[in-house]
Amino acid sequence: MTKRSLPPLTALRAFEAFARLGRMTTAADELCVTHGAVSRQIRSLELSVGLPLTEGPRHRLKLTDAGERLAASLSGAFDRVERTLADLRSADAAELHLSCLGTFAMRWLIPRLGTFHDQHPGLRVRVTESFAPADFARERYDAAIRLTEHVPAHGGEAIAFLDNFHGPVAAPQLVNGRPGVKAFAGLPRLHTRPHLQAWAEWERHTGLSLPEAPQNREFEHLFYMLEAAVAGLGVGLSPFVYVAADIEAGRLAAPVGFVRTPAQFYLILPPGPAKPAAAAFRDWLLDEAGSVPVPS
Structure with a gap:
C-alpha cells in the first residue's frame, strides 16, 4: 500500500x-x-x-x-x-456480546431469548461459547455466564441467578420406569472429558455409592453426552436446567431426581457502569431465572 x-x-x-x-x-x-x-x-x-x-x-x-x-x-x-x-x-450500545457456556446457551438461554427480544426490540444479543474463567482484560465481551462454586474475583459485578441441581439421566426405555440407583447401576456410564470427576462429585453430594460401571463412554462436550443419553447409549449426569425440557417431553428420565450442588450459575459483568444492553439483559435474566422451577 x-x-x-x-x-x-x-x-x-x-x-x-x-x-x-x-x-x-x-x-x-x-x-x-x-x-x-x-x-x-x-x-x-x-x-x-x-x-x-x-x-x-x-x-x-x-x-x-x-x-x-x-x-x-x-x-x-x-x-x-x-x-x-x-x-x-x-x-455498540445496542449490542450485548455475551460469553456463555455452550450447553447453557443451547439448552436454556437461546430457547428463552425470544422474550428478551420482544421486550427490547432495539437490542441485539451475540452469544459466543467459552468455558474459561471470565477475563474482560484479555477478551472483549460485555458479560459472561459461568457455572462456578466461587464468586469470581475480577472487580466487576457477579450475580448468582440460578442454583445448580444435577442428577443421572437416561433414555426412558433403559430405566423402564424403575426408581432408584438400581435402575441405572448396570448401564454404561457416560462422561465428558472436561469434567471426568462429575460422577464422583455426584456421589459426594448425595452420599450414595455406585458400583463399578460395566462400561465407560467419554464425549468431548456435555451436549454430545446428553444426545448419547437420549439415544440410549448409557446413563449420563447433567445439570437439571439442561435436561428439564427433555424430561418433560419424555426424551429422558431421571430415576433418582436431582441434588443441589455448591456451584451456581453467575452472570458476570465487567468493572464500571453496565452498558444499556447489558443492564437490560441482567434485569431480564433475573426475571426469567426467577420463574424456573426447582426440581422435586
Missing part, C-alpha cells in the same frame, strides 16, 4: 479548530492546550505544506485562500469521522 503523505494530525487538528472558531485562544480552550501551542502547530503545518495558511496581524489572523480550502476539507473530513464514531458507539 502507498504510504500517506500527510502532516501530523496534531497540527491539522489545531489548524481546523482555529479556522472553525476564528480565534487562537478559543481553539486552545477546545483542545486543552495553550494559545502558544496552537500557534506553533499552525506554523509547523505551514512549513510542512510549504504554503501560507494564515495572514494578517498576529492578533487578527485570517485564512488565506489556501487556508480556506484546507479548512473546508478538514472540517468535512472531521465531521465524517465524528458521525461515524457516533454511529459505531450507538450500534
